[in-house]
Amino acid sequence: MIKRLLLGSVLALLMAACGDFPGGKATISGYVVDMKAGEPVVGSTVTVLRTGVSTTTDENGFYSVKVRPGRHTLVFQKEGYATSRVEGLMTFGPETHYSTIQRPLFDPAVPADPPRLWVQLPDWYEPGDEVTVTVSGQVRNAIANSFVFLDVAIGQQGGSSGYLNGFVRHERVFNFDGSEVQVTLSTEGYSDVVPVYTVAYDANNNRTEVIRYLYRQPDADAAAPAQPANLSGEAVTFGDIAVFGTMSVPSITAQGVVTALKTRDLDTLQSMAKELSAARGNVGLMGSELRKAISWVDLSFSYDPSAPAPEAFEIFRKRADEEDFAKIARIAAGDALQDEEAGLYAFRDASPGVQPGVLLTYRVDAVNGEARASSDTFNLTPLPPFYVEALSPADNVTGVDLAPGYVISVENSADVNFLAAIVLDRVQSDGFDVEYFSPIFVVPGSDGAFHPFNGFEGIPHGVVEIDGGYGLTGAILQPFHAYDWTPFAVTASLNAEGTAIEAVSIGADFFNLWGPFAVEDGPFNTFVTGAGGSQ
Amino acid sequence: MRKLVVLFGLIGLLAACSTGVRAPAPANPHGDGPRVDAGGNYIEGQVIVGYAAGASADSLAAWLGGQVLQDWTPVRIAVIALPERLTVEKAVGLLARRPGVRYAEPNRVYPKVEPVPAVNPTGVDAMGLYSDPDFYKQWMHRQMNTEAAWAEGITGAGVRIGIHDDFVDHRHPDLAGNIAYPGFYGTTAELICPDTPHNGLGTHGSSVAGTAAGVANRIGGRGIAYEASIVPIAIDHPTQGFLTSVGIINGALFAAVGPEALGIPVPEGCGGYTPPDGRPYVDIVNMSWGGGVYSQATKDVMDFMLAYGVVLVTSAGNTPTTGFAEPAWFPGLITVAATQANGHRTDFSNRGVHLDVAAPGQNIWVPTTRHCILIDPTGASCTGDEADYTYIGGTSFSSPATAGAAALVLQAAGGAGTLDARQVRAILSETANDANADEYPGFDQDLGWGIVDAGAAVAKALAIRAGDEDAPAPAANLDIYVTDANTGTPLPLTGAALQPVDADDQPLTDRPILLSQTTGSGVFSDAGWASFYQIDPGRYAVFVSGPHWKKTGIVPGLAAGVITVPSGNWQLPIELDVQLPTDPYEPNDDTGSATPVSVGTTYKGILYADGGGDVDYYALPVTSGTSYYVNSETLSGSADLVLTVLDSDGSTVIAQNDNNQDFSKDALVTFTAAADATYYLKVEDGGNGNSPFNAYALDIATGPVAESEPNGAASVSGTAITGVDLTDAQSVALGSVVSASLDPSGDDDIFAVTLTAGATLVVDAETASNGVPDTMVAVYDAGGTQLAFNDDFTGRESRLEFEPGADGTYYVLVTAWDGDGPGGTTGDYTLSLTALDTP
16 A cells, blocks of 8 residues: 555655656547536637746637646636636646637626635545545625535536436536535545546636546456446437536436437436426526537447446547547446446436537446456437428417318438427417327438428328327317417437437427426427318 | 714714814814814724623723723614724734624725616715614615605505515514515415524525515615515425415415415414405515516406406516416516616516516625524524625516605605506606616617605605695406307417507507416406406507417417407407317217216217316226226316226216326226126216316226336436437337336336337326426337437327327337436326327
C-alpha cells in the first residue's frame, strides 16, 4: 500500500508540475453544445487561462488548443450565452478531450460571470471505497443571482436530466445555494485515474466545473477480460426539448427503454407516459426554438455471462471527421448491466459530439486492471429532426367533413416513416375518448413530399387493430361537434442489410407510442365538423 | 444598484481623506477619488459584504484588519475599507468562506447595460432602491414594468386575490402580512384561520401567492401587487397532495360567495369579510393548474365564479402543446403563457389561439413553504426567523404575475367592481408589450397579445378613471338554452360552438372558437344551458349539436346561425328536433306494475317522468338460500342511484344501498333470499334528478363464486394485451358473479363462459376504490382473438357489452391496466356476467 501511495504521489507531482513534462505540447480539444444532447455552439471563444491561448469553436462546436502539459482552466464565452468555465483539467498525454455545455444567457441584463466553486476530496482511494466530495460556492453578481443546481459525478460528466444521465454515477443537488454540501460516491468499478466532475449552474445559466482526479494503481495481476460482443445501437433524435429539463423522471429504468428500442416493440408503451405526466402534470414546476435537434445514442453489447464481469467498460467513439478514437466514458460494469443471465449491457451516449448527419463509430473495451479487450466497432449516423405539420383538418376551423382525410407534411424523411392520425373527442364533452385511431402506416420516406395516408381520401372508420394490440371503434364524426387530432410521426434509417433500425427521429408522438417519452410539442389541431350530407 | 455604488463611493472618498489612509496609487484619472482597478471594474481597497442575521459588519471588518465605511442594517449590507496590501480579490476570497457572510463582492462599477428594446424600453435605469434585499433577483418586475405602476401609487391595495392552489404557507413572513382570513380548505370544507396548521404538503401555492402579492418588507422579494390581499383557497388532498375535484368545486364556490353563504360560521380571530352588495367574496381567482380534458363540472364552476363577477386568471399549461387545456380554454378566462428574461416564450409554455397574454415564468425567485413547516405543519419547529425562497418556473407563475397585474388595474380603475373581467382582460391585452413584433407583429401563438406591461395597463386604467379614455366595452354574457322541440325537455350533453366572424360572416381565424356543452341536471343549474360568460361582444357563428351521439345513442339535433352579441346578458333559446330515449319497461312505477325480471340478466332503464320523481320497480322471483347480487350502473346522465330490495309485501326493506363506492353515484346490493318468493327491486334517483338522459343498467346475478387460481395469463402493457394464454380459464356460468382479485402484481384472470349467438353478454367489473385495481376487461374467442375491450367505464372500473356471432365458449379476461409494467395495480374486484335483456 505504501508503495502504491508513493507511486501515486510521484505521479501526482509529476502531473502537477506544469511545463516540465518532456515532449513539449499537449492538445486539448472537444465539443461545445447548448444543452445535454443539444446542438453545437458555434463561434464560442475558448480561452486557456494564464497561457494567452485562445480559439473559437467551429461549425460543429469543435475547438482545439495546444498548451503546456499540466493543469488548466478553460473559459468559454460567447455573446448572448452564459459563460462556462472548467478548472483543474489535467493533460495526461498528448491528447486530452474535454467537452462542455454552454447555455444561452438567461438574463441579458445580468453579466455572464461564472460562479466560484470550491471542491475538496481525497487524492487516492482503495477499491470500492466511498469518497466524500465537499463542495461550496459563491455566485457572481449575488444581488441578482443564486445557484440553481449542483451535480457531482464520477467517471463521466453528469447533469440535471435523469434520463439522459441514466448511466452516470452521480448525485444531483437541486437546492444548492453555495453553502457547504457533502456528496458521497462509490468508487466501485474504477481504478487508474478517474475524474470527478463537480458542476454548478447559477440562475443565469453560467456554469462552473471543477475536475479533480482520483487515483488508484490498477491491478497488474487482474485477469484479462473477455471481448465484449454484439455491439449495436440506435441513435435517437428527439422532437421535444421541454422534457429534458430537471423534470425527467429518474425512476424510469434504462432497461425497458433499450429493450423496447431493440425489439421495435410498438406494443410496449404508455406506462412511462402516464408516470411522466403524473410527475410533471400541469401544476407548477415545472430562445425557445421548436426546431431543435436533441440527439443521443443508445448502445448495447453483450459480455459472456459465464465469465466474471470485468471491472469496467470504456466507451470509445470516433466521428467521421476525427482521426482517432477518443474515450468518452468509463462505466463500472455494474452500472451498465441490464440482464445478468443473458450478459447484456447498455450505455447511453448523450455527450457532446453526437450530431445529426455525422457518422459515429463506437468501440467498447472491457477493462480489468491493466488488461483490456476491445469489441468490434459499430457505426451509425444520427438523423436530423423530423418536422411534421398537421395540414388538414386545420386548427381552429369549422365546417370540416364528417369523414375527413388527415393530411400531414413532413420534412427530413429517412428510409421509412411511421405515420398515424389520432382523433380525440375531449374538447367539448366530458372525458377523454379516442374517437379514431388510424392504423399505423409504414411508408417509404421521401423528402418534403406530401403524405396523405395512401388510399384514404376520406378515411373509412371502423374497427382497427394495431399489431394485435387493441381495437377501437370509430364512427363517422358527429356534425357540428368539436374534435382535435394529432399525428404520430416517426422516421427511421435502417442498417445496410435493412434488418434493423439504426437511427430514429421522433417528430410527433403525444401518446408515447414509440417511447421513451412522449413528444408533446407536436401539432394538435382542434376543429368543428360541418353539417355533413344526409345522415 | 449603480446608485448604491455611487453613494458608497463618495463616502469612501470622505473616509479615505479623513483617516489619511492612502494606498500607493497608479495614475488615477479621477484624481483623489476612489480608485478603480485597471480593468475598470471595481473600486480598489473596498469590498461589499452581505452579512447574515446575527453577524456584525464591525467584527468582520476587524477580522480583516479594515474598517466599516457604511453599514446599511435594514438589508445587512456593508462596505468595508481594506487594509493596505489586502487586495480586493484576496479579501473577497477570505470573506466568502467566513461564517456569517452571505456574499462578498468587489464594490463594482457597473457597466451601463443597454436596455433590451423588445423587453422593456425603460430598462434597467428605472430601478430605484427597494427594501426587499432580493428584489434584483426578481427580473419579472423589470420585464412587466411593475415599478412604473408602483410609481403611480398603485400597489394592489384593497383588491382580494384568491389563490386556488395547494396549501399556502400562510404564516411565511413574506406572505403573512397580506393574508386575508378566513381562507378555505376546499377538500375538507374547513376555514383557514391564522392558527390553522399547514397540511405539510403544499409548496406550489406559497410560490404562486408570493408571485402575485408577496409582501414588500425587508426580507426576500415582493409580489407584483405587493399590497393586495391573498385569500388562500386550498384544493389539494390532505395526505396525498394531488388536487381534488371536491377542492376545486368547493373552493370556487367559496371564492364567489364566501363562508357565511355556505353556512360556515367564521370564528373569533379568523378575520372576516363582508363583500359589498353585488360583489363576490374575492375579486380575482388565480388558477395555476389544469388538465387536458373537458370537464363540465369544472366548466360549471368557472361560469359560476364569472357570473358572480370574479376575474379569473389561469396558466396556459406546460406541456407544451397547441392542444386543449382546461380551464385555460374556457371562455371568459385570462390565459397566460410563460416568458424567459430575454422576452421569448419558454420551451415548455403552451401555445395557440387561446392565449391572451404572457408573463415571466422561468427562474422566478419567490417565497416557498418553509422547511420547518414541511417537517412539522403545526409550526412547532419554526423559530420565526425562517423565510424560505426558491427559484421556480412554469406558467403557474406567469398566471399569478398577471393576477397581480389585474389587481393593479382594478385598483387604478377605482377598485374591484369598476371593471368586469372582460374589461380587465382587454386592458391587459391592449397594453401588452408585443415583444416579438419584429417576427410576429400583433397576436401570435407564442405570447398571445404580448407580455403584460403593468405600468402601461395601470396608466390606461387611471386614464379611464379620470375620464380621459373610454373603458373597453363591457363583457357579453351569453346563455344558450337548448330544448327538445317536441317536448320542451332541456337537453344535456349538447355542444355549442361560437366562432368569431367579421361583418361579412367570414371567420376571424386568429381568434379562438369558443366551446361549451350544455349542463346536465342538478349540479349548479337546470339542464340544457351552455354558457359563454365574459366573452368579447361581437359577431359569432353558432353551431349546436346534441345530445352527444355516442353517449346517448340517439341521433343529435343540429342548429346553426350567425348572431351578434352586444355587451350585456343574453339568452339564446335553441330547439332541436330529437328522438328522446325512452324507458322500454315503463310503466313500472309501483309494485303492482313492476317489470318481471329474471336472474342472470341486465335491464336498461331511465329515471324520468313528467313532473319528476320516477321510480322503477322490478319483480324478481327468488329461491330460498340463494345469494343474489344486484348492481345498478349509470349509463348516462347524473342520477344518484339508490337501490332497494323489498320483500314480497312490497314494503319491508331487505337491503338498500345508495353509494357502494366513493367515486360514483351508483348502488349495489347483495342479499340472500330467506324464502321462495318474489322480491321487488326498486331503483330511484336520490338526487331528485329528472331527465330522459338519466339512464342506468341493472345487473342481476347470483353468487358470488370464488375465483380459482391459476386461471389464465397474459402480457399486459398499458392497454395492450398480448400473449393471452387461455389454459386453466375458470369456467363460470352466465348469470354469475365472481369474487376475485388481481393479485399478485401481473395477475390476469380469465373466465370461460358459454354464450348463444345474438344474446349480448354484459361484463361488469366492480371495485370498491377507484383504480384499486385499475381494471381492464376483454372478451376473446377460443383462438385468442380479442373481440371486445374496455379500460375505463365508471372511473377506472370496466364494463363492456359483447354480442357473439355464434354459439360457443368465450373467454372473459380481467386484468390491470399496465399489469406487467410499473403502472400496474392490484386489488379485489367482483365480476358479473349477465345477458342483456331485449325488451
